[in-house]
Amino acid sequence: MNLHCDTCPVRGSAACAVLSDDERAALAKAGRSRTLNRGEMLFAAGDDEAACATLITGALKVSGIDKDGNEQILALVHPAGFIGELFAPFAHHDVVALTESRLCVFARSDLERAIDTYPALARALLRRSQEDLLASRNLLEMTGQASAEARLAALIHDFAAAASDTSCHIAARFELPLTRGEIASMLGLTIETVSRKLGELETAGAIRREGKRGIELVDPALLQALSGRQSA
16 A cells, blocks of 8 residues: 555654655655554564664554563553664564554665665664663663652653654553553563552552543643653
């Protein structure tokens, strides 16, 4: 399916935002739109297909299998995030949709030509790669040092920020894209601890659970304080 940049919800926040309208239109001719269902794989470990993509809507996880055969979630990709083999090879990792997700996908060769043609795009992708590296370091630090409550509060805060359609504030309501088992895997906790800490965050008045995965932020400032994150 062809790309429609004029209606793209991440038009102003994706790496291609640095391009002019004409440059973006030229780039779009080389790409295609793809929709994944929950659980569908974008890239599998060892895939020969060299492609890159920007996530338009939904959420993805980057995961691997440890020596005991257990899944380890290494990173999450939120809307406007870039995924692919351009700067960070995924030869040993799977990239899987956590929810129904829509992406714009490019062959790596096409994106490499675009980078040669538009140096601003190369700089934007490099900045995004650096941001992803920082996020990975923060995750490692959090899982190694923070309390279970702080880890969960930080993850919920990050999901709320990703679900917002503006950088001015985080979303008041959203659906958790991860199961409790996936949250436990990512944060280095047990499923029982995740369930207990969700209840404690609700009792404290930071959140309210709605249905199976719905989250309402009752007190975003309290949630941020519990996460140990500094205000932006």
